[in-house]
Amino acid sequence: MVDARRRSPALDPQARAGTLVAAAACLLPLLLQLPGPLAVGLAAVAAVVSALSWRRRLPSVLRLLLVLVLVGLVLTGARGGFGRDTACALLAAMLAAKPVELVTLRDARSLLGFALFAPFATFLLDQGPLSLLLGLAAALLALAAMSRLAELEDGSNDGLRPAERLRRVGTMVAIGLPLALAAFWLFPRMTTPLWGVPENAVARTGLSDSMAPGEWVDMLVDDRPALRVTFDGAAPPTSEMYWRGPVLWNYDGREWTASRWHAALPAAAVEHGATHYAYELVVEPTERRMLVALELPVTVPEGAHRAYEHTLGTRRPLSWITRWRITSAAPVSFEPELRPLLREAALRLPEGFNPRTLALADQWRAAAGEGAAADAAIVERALSWIRTEFGYTLATPLPGRHAVDEFLFDRKQGFCEHFSSAFVVLMRASGIPARVVTGYVGGYRNPVGDYWIVRNSDAHAWAEVWLPARGWVRVDPTAAVAPERIYDTIEDRAGRGLGGLQALAPVLDLGDWMRRGWNDLVLGFDAGRQARLLHAFGGSDPGGGQLALLFALVAGLALAAMLWLVARGEREHDPMLRAWHRLGARYARLGLARHRHETAGAWAARVAALRPRSAGLVALSARFSDWRYAPGSDDRARGLLRDLRAHRP
Template sequence: MPSARPLPLDPAARRATLLTAAAALLPLLLQLPGALQGGLGATAVAVALLTWRRPLPGALRLLLALALVGLVLASSRFSLGRDTGCALLAAMIALKPAETFTLRDARSLVGFALFAPFATFLLDQGPLSLLLGLLAALLALATLQRLADLEAGAPDPAPPLWRRLAATGRLLAVGLPLALATFWLVPRLGAPLWGIPERALARPGLSDRMSPGQWLDLIGDERPALRARFFGPVPARQQLYWRGPVLWDFDGRTWWQLRWPPGIAPAPFDAGPPHWDYEIELEPTDRRQLVALDLPLAAPDGATLAPDHGLQALRPQTSVSRWRLRSAAPRHHQPHLPRALRALALRLPEGYNPRTVALGRQWRAEAGGDDAAVVRRALAWIRRDFAYTLETPLPGRHAVDEFLFDTRAGFCEHFSSAFAVLMRAAGVPARVVTGYAGGYRNPIGDYWLVRRSDAHAWTEVWLRGRGWVRVDPTAAVAPERIYDTIGDRLPGADGLLGGLGGGARSLVDVGDWLRRGWNDFVLGFDARRQERLLSGLGVQRLDGAHLVLLFAACAALALAWMLWLSARGERERDPVLRAWHALGRRYRRLGLEREPHEPAGAWAARVAAARPDLGPALRELSHRFSEWRYAVGEPGGRTARALAQALRRHRPTPAPSASQGPGRATPPGERR
């Protein structure tokens, strides 16, 4: 038997299909690098326009596919990661309209495009990605309904917009209760069963190394890095140093974090008052590096504390995470430095920065054994002769020499590196600490916001009797660049109504507060939060068995809701069927309803025997309904609309009572 010929798409159905594919592709494109966004977006538009009437030649489609694969791999530096896979998915969706001309092709494109919003959540889980994904899902359901109408043979498969949206809303309402029950009540694992592939291109963030020019992108990035909420005393702004990776090794150009052997305890320090108790909400970085207020007292669950008090998570931070921490300012930090660490904190590579090395040795000879005097002399020189700027050229081989003796201008990366090298050359143990400095207090929610642009690097020197001491040479030159954040420079910062009336500042406050709420109630809903789900009702902890029972009960209710809505929607999906069932309900009030097993013609004959005055009209309607329902031909169009209108207009009247005289109709079973 020959197969049926594929049903071609009409222009309206093709437009709806392409619009759905574009809506599904948009959230994924927004998470890709700029070059890929432009290239894949332009390709999708060009393919849709060029193939509107006829398909592209196969050779041209092959060349386009190879070009897009090459663009994706080149953008990811030929590294494979989840961002590379998502970009390849976007490229395939951009090319798919080139072969979309039949009903089957359209359904394939819609289904394939829906993978894009799901892939977006591998790269970003923010509210904008969710809203765009929901919009794509709504459009996909509406488009699939349009395609079903086209397959049914209706000449005009486009009912009014409100009716199509209402039908789509009913479809969503069918599955929403079960989806919510699954999200809140399915027992969650404390750790994932499998790992998420790493990104091919790392997100901007703190790294285990620091090279000249590496921080320019980070310092110019105004996106949030972390949010902190304090329980009790809040540190002064000058104490807001968020400690990250500590860099010890220096090869003449790049500083590296030390790889500590396992089992070494953190260096001891005398913690002075006050102690700060706080919670950090850390944005995803795809790295294990964590930050804490200088200095953390202990590592939280799921993290380790290095001997230099740098925190690392046990797993890469691919999503928003929360950490409860306690910190204190040290009075004495490792007052006894082991010989091996002292040698490491004094080591400099041979053949680099000869002028800096010579100056350090000169200062050592002049200061004798007074290390603090060397530190004070260096700070006074920097404060007097140096300037802060982001406009710095990439240095040559002797980067520190060029900064200290030629340019004398730079930002924290230059100041901290040069200061540490100068101290080591003078015989003062030194290391570079990276992290963030400062922060902005959001009055809406009472928490501190630290942005990626607050990234900072400072120096720690070891002084006899005091141990490691923080020295920030950048703050000596430009303290306003360290402690003043973008929030202080926004227009309206001194508005009459404070945080709620400051124009642009209040918008930033509200927007970040909403994002924090999203992180708290959605992204931060983990296994521990799930156990305390009913704590407000007096149930302090829900174990796995309780969660399973709750989910089973809610799932049963949700399935009953789904079955009721589905059955109701099945009965009333078609306007003609809806009008036919409504007609049966009107006859029910007369005691003449149609039995479920009764054909339309038999029902009309039974009604005519009981009520001759209603028989002719009902016989005609039942005949037209049977022809529409079972005859071979086109089920939709004007005929269906006319039949539905006729069914709705037919209103059977009750039989006349005996008091109405000789003209009354004979009730069923009554003889004249």
């Protein structure tokens, strides 16, 4: 390896700079998908390493130490887990350190080959249009840098400016574009990917089947879309947009979790209201099998199943953007008959926690008495207490052992996580079956495209209480907080409440609409969309063999177009030389082709001797030789070009 490195030519400053720029361009889209502090650190490492290694290679000990430190930092951030995110971060770290070896042409080729993996790794984390554009730009720069290395190796130097070199590389890429488009639109699609990708070492922010103190803060300030909804007709009021997710039954004094054995139960009895809402749900990847729906789903889309609590689950993890058509309607009654085993689960509380809450619940029950009216009175009393004495804020410390007692009697401030948990504990202690429901609430209507955006920051937790004859009834204690007692909101934390940003709203709406279109046309292009595309052109539903044949036909045409463009690009670009070669081709068809050793004058003299009527060729060849080796005025050149094109044997 050392001998090969010694035989490889050294890089000149231009080739070194081009290689480093191309490698940085490849690293950029991957850095944008990594956590901010890690991305900034790796960018700084890449810049420092490139500067220190510009004139000489760093000692081996320093290089080894640098690699060990970077690997340690990445693995520490992953907290011992290893998955897709960690692997991509390690790739970025190694690419940031790779310029430390950049000395020879062989090193440059190695760096560029390794760097091209970074844009592809980016698509494991994000498939948005920005990632695609940055990846294409990086690939073009890498190909241009490789072109410069090829010239350095063979000793040639075209003296091309960087812009001209990029133009040539872009032309080559454009020639292959028809084949790429044919492969994307017509290659037979499979319903699932051909390969599996490990889940993230650190899970994405989003709903889960548990709720613990402090876990929701990151999600509530995450402004990324979780789903986009398009209603077929009128949309329900925003206040009624409760997107139902996991239902939590079990409480251990700190954390709420879903019940595993409920999954085996059939869906509870529901009487839906008369107003139905049909809509299409486009869900961002979550790597989980949970699907939210407007309360309560009437239909179950293909590929999903309905659980006992009327939550929806999917058969496969949501690893890519998916589309679901659902119809929902508000319930008139929801499980009016509650089985004893389920009642016991909805009343269970851990022992040794929250004594003040239990005492208060006993007082309320003694004052209210027994019966359905008493249960409804206790629910209303709790909501009235929240309206008058409680406030909403995200600035809450982590609770101690008696979390509900601290919230209800000491702090009296929190957000949905605290309100729903405390309310359900208070109801259970009062003898009213209750459970926590998580999901999203509300949404933002994008006027550009007329659809609704539900963001991660719209995540919410509310309560359901069971009342005789009515069954499960939704109660949102967070919504009961008086407006004047809302101190620290999600909008304040995310900066969306500043009036100065309102001017950017149309731009943001347009940007999300464009991203939605990208999802529809590119990321959501599956086997079903492919079949509908062919139907739009009047085709029937093709089988796999027919689709493969159609792809082969279009791909063959694309290859033929590529070959024609390549052959056209190989033609002589100078119009004068092209006219001279065409003149020679005319005589070649008569058996009078010019030999390789013949000059223009000698060939013309030989032709004139064999064909006296072609004597004009001698004068024409003399004029061509004068133009070739002693160029004259433009007028003379235009006259010569005209005569060359007009001359016939």
